[in-house]
Amino acid sequence: MRILLAEDEKALSKxxxxxxxxxxxxTDAVYDGEEALAYLxxxxxxVAVLDIMMPKTDGITVLKKIRxxxxxxPVLMLTxxxxxxxxxxxxxxxxxxYLPKPFDSxxxxxxxxxxxxxxxxxxxxxTVGNITLDRATFELSSPTGSFRxxxxxxxxxxxxxxxxxxxxxxxxxxxxxxxxxSDAEINVVWVYISYLRKKLTALGANVQIRSSRNAGYSLxxxxxx
Numbered sequence: 001m002r003i004l005l006a007e008d009e010k011a012l013s014k015x016x017x018x019x020x021x022x023x024x025x026x027t028d029a030v031y032d033g034e035e036a037l038a039y040l041x042x043x044x045x046x047v048a049v050l051d052i053m054m055p056k057t058d059g060i061t062v063l064k065k066i067r068x069x070x071x072x073x074p075v076l077m078l079t080x081x082x083x084x085x086x087x088x089x090x091x092x093x094x095x096x097x098y099l100p101k102p103f104d105s106x107x108x109x110x111x112x113x114x115x116x117x118x119x120x121x122x123x124x125x126x127t128v129g130n131i132t133l134d135r136a137t138f139e140l141s142s143p144t145g146s147f148r149x150x151x152x153x154x155x156x157x158x159x160x161x162x163x164x165x166x167x168x169x170x171x172x173x174x175x176x177x178x179x180x181x182s183d184a185e186i187n188v189v190w191v192y193i194s195y196l197r198k199k200l201t202a203l204g205a206n207v208q209i210r211s212s213r214n215a216g217y218s219l220x221x222x223x224x225x
Contacts, residue, residue, distance in 0.1 A: 001025050001026070001046040001047065001116065001155075001158075002025070002026045002027070002028070002044060002045050002046050002047075002176055002177075002179075003020055003025050003026065003027045003028075003045065003046065003047050003048070003049060003112070004027075004028050004030070004036065004039050004040060004045045004047075004048045004049070005017060005020070005027055005028070005029045005030070005048075005049045006029075006030050006031070006032070006033065006035070006036035006048070006049065006050045006051060006054060006059065006062065007029070007031070007049070007051045007054075007078065008031045008032060008051060008053075008054045008055055009051075010031065012101075013029050013031065014029075016029075016049070016108070017029050019105045019108065019109070021151065023109060024138055024151050024154050024155060025112075026155055026176070026177055026178070026179060027179075028045075028179045031054075031055075032054050032055045032056040032057065033050075033054045033055070033056050033057025033058055033059065033061060033062045034056040034057050035056075036048070036050060036054070036057070036059075036062050037057065037062055037065060037066070040062075040066055040071065040073070042175070043071075044175050044176055045073060046073070046074070046116060047073065047074045047075070047076065047112060047115065047116050048066075048073050048074070048075045048076070049075075049076045049078060049112075050062055050063060050075060050076070050077055050078065051077075051078045051079070052077055052078065052079045052080075052086075052090070053079075053080065059077060059078075059079075060077075060089070060090060060093055063075055063077070063090070063093050063094055063095055064093050064094070066094075067093065067094035074096045074115040074116050075094065075095050075096050075097075075115075076095070076096060076097050076098070076099060076111055076112065076115055077090050077095045077097070077098045077099070078099055078100075078101060078103075079098060079099075079100055079101065080100070080101045096115040097111050097114065097115050099111055124136040126158065126161045126162065128161050128164050128207055128219060129205060129206045129207035129221060129222075130142050130143060130204075130205060130206045130207075131161075131200065131203060131205045131206075131207060133149075133154075133157055133158060133161055135158070138154045140154075140157060140199060140203070141203070142203035142204055142205055143204075144203055144204045145202070145203055146203075147199050147202075147203070149199075152177060152178070152192055153192060153195055153196060153199075155176075155177045156173065156177050156189075156192050156193070156196065157196055159173065159176055159177065160196075160209065160217070160218075160219040161219060163218075163219075164207075164218075164219045164220075165218055165219065165220055166218055167212050167215050167216045167217070167218045168216045168217055168218065169215065169216035170186055170189045170190070170216060170217075171186070172216065173189045173216070173217070174186055174188075174189055177189075177192075189217075193209055193211075193217055196209060197209055205222070206221065206222050206223070207219055207220060207221055207222060208220060208222045
């Protein structure tokens, strides 16, 4: 899952990014509302975390603009304000939830899970063919064994399993998993595809990651031609 974090306090932003990445969420961090709007226009995020008090454009204005454009991405608002009227107004503008500062990392993660629950269908496990990916433990398993996937391996495998048989271009995977601000080269996608292919082979998987020349990669039944 990919998160856009818009928080102008850089120390807090870095701390939140670490929390998310430790829990296998890809995160892009921006520091003002104008940047948040520009990033959200790409449509490649699963959830947005917006601070209310941001320079250039505040979080409520960002929220109102994306909702007016029909963008229904789940939004968690961060706020130092505790007044009920402020929270009610934000919810009425389209926020999915509010989290007042300061907050505990466990509550932050619980609220992210809550507002994205319909998207992840509450089931923590994804299954394609004879392989299963456990979103709680980050384990990829088959009847013959299991591997605990590293951060980017997990995110890449999850994205492939959520989109079986769909060809995903290297550029799309780069944006979704590594993000716009990554210094990584495009060939890092092939490197991680290679890691996952080896694990699927070791697990005796009846699905495989296929390459389509000049197009991208897809998770397919091994028996399909």
